[in-house]
Amino acid sequence: MDVVWMLPLLLLFPLLMWTSSTFLFYFKKFFYVAWMMLLALLGIPVCLLKSGGRDVENMRVIRAMVRHVKYFFGLRIEVSGWEHLQTVGPYVIISNHQSSLDVLGMMEILPDRCTTIAKKELVYAGTVGLICWLSGIVFINRKKTSDAKSVMADAAKTMLDQQIRLWVFPEGTRNQNGDLLPFKKGAFHLAVQAQVPIVPVVFSSYNSFYLRKEKQFNSGTIKLKILPKIETKGMTSEDVSSLSDLSHSLMRTAFLEISDSVPQSNGPLKH
Numbered sequence: 001m002d003v004v005w006m007l008p009l010l011l012l013f014p015l016l017m018w019t020s021s022t023f024l025f026y027f028k029k030f031f032y033v034a035w036m037m038l039l040a041l042l043g044i045p046v047c048l049l050k051s052g053g054r055d056v057e058n059m060r061v062i063r064a065m066v067r068h069v070k071y072f073f074g075l076r077i078e079v080s081g082w083e084h085l086q087t088v089g090p091y092v093i094i095s096n097h098q099s100s101l102d103v104l105g106m107m108e109i110l111p112d113r114c115t116t117i118a119k120k121e122l123v124y125a126g127t128v129g130l131i132c133w134l135s136g137i138v139f140i141n142r143k144k145t146s147d148a149k150s151v152m153a154d155a156a157k158t159m160l161d162q163q164i165r166l167w168v169f170p171e172g173t174r175n176q177n178g179d180l181l182p183f184k185k186g187a188f189h190l191a192v193q194a195q196v197p198i199v200p201v202v203f204s205s206y207n208s209f210y211l212r213k214e215k216q217f218n219s220g221t222i223k224l225k226i227l228p229k230i231e232t233k234g235m236t237s238e239d240v241s242s243l244s245d246l247s248h249s250l251m252r253t254a255f256l257e258i259s260d261s262v263p264q265s266n267g268p269l270k271h
Ligand SMILES: CCCCCC/C=C\CCCCCCCCCC(=O)SCCNC(=O)CCNC(=O)[C@H](O)C(C)(C)COP(=O)(O)OP(=O)(O)OC[C@H]1O[C@@H](n2cnc3c(N)ncnc32)[C@H](O)[C@@H]1OP(=O)(O)O
Pocket: 036, 037, 039, 040, 043, 061, 062, 065, 066, 097, 103, 106, 116, 117, 118, 119, 122, 128, 131, 132, 140, 141, 142, 145, 148, 149, 150, 152, 153, 168, 169, 170, 171, 172, 173, 174, 183, 184, 185, 186, 187, 189, 190, 240
């Protein structure tokens, strides 16, 4: 073929490759949301038949229905530290939060009678919002700290009255900067108010397979490390800051240990 014709083809090829991986990124994200919406639609009547309304037991339905989703995306989830979840009674799980994909890891290890704290906007997310409400998810308004605090104080009582475990994302928002954000205090006040242990859980960095800015979503491995529980018996609100600092430092060490050293999106945060 004439070299003049080869040139545009050679230029077109990387463009096609780029668009195809970008296309795949959007397609996979769209499929993820659509599939979760559909699963939730199917799960809602199951929840209603099982428990007749809002009940933490409905989390079992979500857990069972979400487990296969990782296979669509070629994701392996490797869990270590199972023994640290074998604690009787209520506790607070804290974990880092990178993306809505965290739900896949959560559902691999979610203990019985465990629900979560989420931003109130999630309740409006169609069928997903409804199934979250049915599963006892506690919604907080992050813009109104005083409201969020009183909802969490109520949650501390409910945890004890109904023997419920709560999963909180202490970074308070999604974060994929290759490090942990500083922690908000809610999870630690909650654990101290209820006098229950904290079980830290760390998700390895998704930057090796999922890059939001670069529009990359490949297959890969998520390592989930469950750390030993931290007791809060006898602690008061005075101890919350040091409890938060200790948890942050333990989780950050584990995060760096289990995450592949790959080029980071924005570079690690300095603390
Ligand atoms: C069938 C198939 C279905 C398919 C679909 C399935 C779908 C889903 C399945 C379920 C899974 C759902 C997963 C959902 C994930 C959603 C995750 C999120 O939404 S993350 C965002 C929401 N979560 C959080 O924000 C929690 C963490 N935030 C906090 O803890 C914050 O502290 C706060 C929101 C309570 C307050 O915010 P802010 O004011 O910015 O925070 P601080 O700086 O920490 O606090 C200011 C001062 O207030 C004190 N404080 C904080 N909390 C309390 C408290 N509870 N009691 C008393 N005092 C409190 C704090 O100490 C600070 O004071 P200081 O003097 O500076 O110490």
